[in-house]
Amino acid sequence: MSDKKKTILDYLNESMVWKSIFRSGVPRTRRQRMYAVLGNVFLHLHPARLPRHAVKVGYTWCMGGLSFFLFVVLTITGILLMFYYRPTVEYAFTDIIDLGEQVPLGIMREIHRWGAHSMVLTTWLHMLRVFMTGSYKPPREFNWAVGVILMTLTLLLSFTGYLLPWDQLAIWAVTVGSNMARATPFLGHEGPGASLLAIGDVNLVHSGSDVRFALLGGRFVGEATLLRFYVLHCIAVPFIAMIFMAVHFWRIRKDGGISGPL
Amino acid sequence: MNLTQEEKNKLISAKDESDWYKTIEDIKSTRNGLYPNDLAREVLSIYHNKFPVNKYPEYEDSKQTIMNRKSFLTTLSVGWVAFAAATGGFFTVLIRFLFPNVLFEPPQSFKIGFPEDFEPGKVDLRFKKQYNVWIVRDDEKIIALSTVCTHLGCTPNWQETERKFKCPCHGSGFRSSGINFEGPAPRPLERFKIGLANDGQIIVDKTKMFKYEKGEWNRSESFLKV
C-alpha cells in the first residue's frame, strides 16, 4: 500500500470538503455504488438496483428521460432568451432578430425552438413506447393519465411559445389555433348554446366576454395577447408542468418502478 | 355502638353543611368525645345521601352545552358550503380579473368617405387593413362586410377574377354580398351597421352586427340605399 504513490485525485477524494459532499466515497464496491445513488437527491429518482431489461435502450427507447432532459434544456435556454426579449408589439420582432445577430453565440433561439419541436416528438414517442409495452396497465393506470396531461401541457407550452417571435407565421398560427376557442359550447361567443345565455336582449357571452377573450386579452391577437402568452409560456404552464412532472416521477417509483414481464 | 333514632333525625334535618358539622360536634360531645369507626360509617352514609357528590362536575356542566350528532353534521355542512361558496366566489372574481375594464383597440365607429367615392359593383379593400371591413357597393346599396371568416376567423382575400372572397385557411368562399357558397364556412359574413353622418359621409359602426341567418339583413341599418 505505502509504496504506491498517492495521486492528486486521491488527496482530493480524501479531503474533508469532498467527503462532506460525497459521503460514500468513490463508488468502487457494490455497496458504495448503491450508496452513490441513495445519497444523491438527483440520482435518487432512480432506485439503487433495477431489473436487467430496464436498462436496455431497446426496451425503454430512453424517450421519457430525453423529454425531461429537453425540458431542462428549454428552461435554461429560455431563461437566457428572456434576458433580451421584450414581449411588446414594438420590440418583440426586432429583439428576435437581435438575438440572432447582436448576441454572441446566436444559436440560443435555434436550440430553444428545435428543442421544443423535439420535445413534442420525444413525448409522443415515449407515449407510443408505454402503449406498445402495455405499461399503462394496473398498477400504473393513474400515471398514464398524468402522462397524458403532461403531453397536453407540452403542446400548450409549444403553442404559447409559437406567438412570441411576432412574425406572420406566429400571429396566424395562433389566430387559427385560438379561434377554435370562440366555438366553445356556451363559453365561446360562436359556440352552440352561447346565444341562449342572455338576459332579454343582452347577450352574456359576446366577443368581449368569452373564453377566447380571456385567452387573448382582447378581441383579436394583439399586444395583450403577446403579454398573456409570454407569461403563460414562461411562468404559468412550466409551473403546472413541473407539479405534474413531480407526481409523474414519484409515481413511477411508487407504482413499482419500471414495468416488466412477471 | 350505633346512632340513636333521634340523632339520625337530627343529622337528616340539618339545613346545610355548617349546620351538619355543628350537629356532629353536638353528638360527639354527648358521647364524651368517643367517636368509633362504626359510627363514622353510619354518619358518612347519611352524609352521602344528604349531600350527593358529583364526580365529574365539568363534564356534567358541558353536557348541557355540547352539540349532539345531528346539529354537528348540520354545522359541518353549513361550514363546508360556506367554504365552497367563498372559494368559488374568489375564483369567479379571479376569472373577472382576466377581462380588463379598458381595451386599447381601434375605434369601433368611423367615417369612410362619401357614397360617390364607391363605384357600383366594386369591392373596396381600402379599409380592410385598419378597420377590418370591406365596403361593397352594388346597384342599389352600400354594405360594410366583416373581414372575419365565419369558419375560424382568418381574413379572406378578394379575388377579382372569380369575384369571390376566398379564405386562405380552409378554403371557404363568399360572394361579394357575403353569402357563403363553398368550403366549410357555416354561415355568411356579418354586416356592420352603416349610415350617413351629418356631413354626408358614410359612418360604419362595428358594435352593431347583422347576421343573415337570423334574417337581420333586411333591417334598414344594415345597408345604405343609394
Added chain:
Amino acid sequence: MIDNLKNIIDYLSTPTISFTILTVMFPFLFPPTDWFDKISRKFGIWRVWTNTGGLILFVLTTAFFYMGFNDDNFSIILNKPDNFPIIMMIYTMFFFTWYGMKKSYINDRRIDRGKKPNEYHDPDDKVLVWPDLVYIEFIALLLFTVFLIVWSILVAAPLEEPANPSVTPNPSKAPWYFLGLQEMLVYYDPWLAGVLFPTFIILGMCAIPYMDINPKGDGYYSFKERRVGYSIFMYGWLVLWIYLIVIGTFFRGPNWNFYGPFEWWDPHKLEVLNNVNLSEYFWVIMLNQPLPSNVILRESVGFLVTILYLFVLPVFLAKTYLKNMLKEYGPVRYVFLMLMGLSMLSLPIKMYLRWFFNLKYIVAIPEYFFNI
C-alpha cells in the same frame, strides 16, 4: 419515367385515395382478428415487421424524400425549416412503430411456444443504477445535445415578415402538431373539431388504462394478446393523427386545397366545393319542396340520424353483436367505450360523406352555431 412516377404519387396521395388505401391496409398490418391475421400471413404482409420489411420501408421513404429534395416544387416545402420536425416525425414514427411491432411479433412467437417474453430476466439478477443506467442516460443525453446543437447551427429558426393582422398568408397553418386538428376542421365545425374532439382525445387517452381490462401484455412488447385494443389505438394514432398531420403539412396548399407532393402550389387552382347539407338533400332533392322554416322540422332528419348513430346503435349492438362485450366490460365501460369509439369513427365517416356526396353538415343550425 420519373415524371410519370411523380404523377402517380401525386394521384395516390390525394386524401380520398391515400386514406382509403391506409384504412384498407390497416387491419392487415395490425390484424385485430384471426381472419385478418390469416390473410396477412398468406400474402406476407406481416413481413413488414421484420428486418427486411423495415429496410424496404426505410428505402422507400428515403427514396421518396430524395426525389422530393430534387423536385422543384416539393423541395420548397421540404426545405422550410419548420417542416424538418415533420420529416423527423415520419422517420421516427415509422422506425419506432416498426421496431415495437418487430419485437411484438418475436415475443408473440415465444409466448405461443410457451416461453417467456424476450424482456424476461431472472428477478434476482439485478443491475446497479450506478454505473449501468447512469452511463446510458449520460451517453443518450450527450448524443442528443450534439444532435440539437448541430441542427441549430445548420438550420436557422424561421422568421417571416413582422406580424400584420390584416394580411392572412395563404395558406396559413397552425403549428405542425395541431395540423391534425386543423385537418379535421375541414370536415367538422370548430366546436366539434376544435373543442369537443380535443377534449374527447385527452379524456379518452386518460381513460385507456381504465377501459382496457385485458391484463395480458403488461411490461413487454406484444401484439397478439391484446390485438383489438392495440389496432384501434394504432389506427387513431397513426392514421387519424400522424397521417392527418402529414397531409396538413405537405399536401395542403393555398386556399387549403389539396396539392400532390410534386405539384406546383398554384394559388388559382380551382376546386369545386359546393357542399350540401343533409336537410337540403332530404327536403329539396328528395321531397322536391322548399326547406321548412321551422328549424327543428328542417333538421329533424339530421337529428334522427345523429340519435340513431350515437344512442340507438350502441343499444342495438349491446343486444346483438357485442352482447359478450357488455357482459365483460360492464355498463359504464361499455357506454364510455361506445361514445369514444363512435366519435372516433365519425371522423372517417364524415370524410367519406364529404368526398362522395359533398355532404356539408348532418345537422345545420347556423343560427345557434350548432352544426354537426
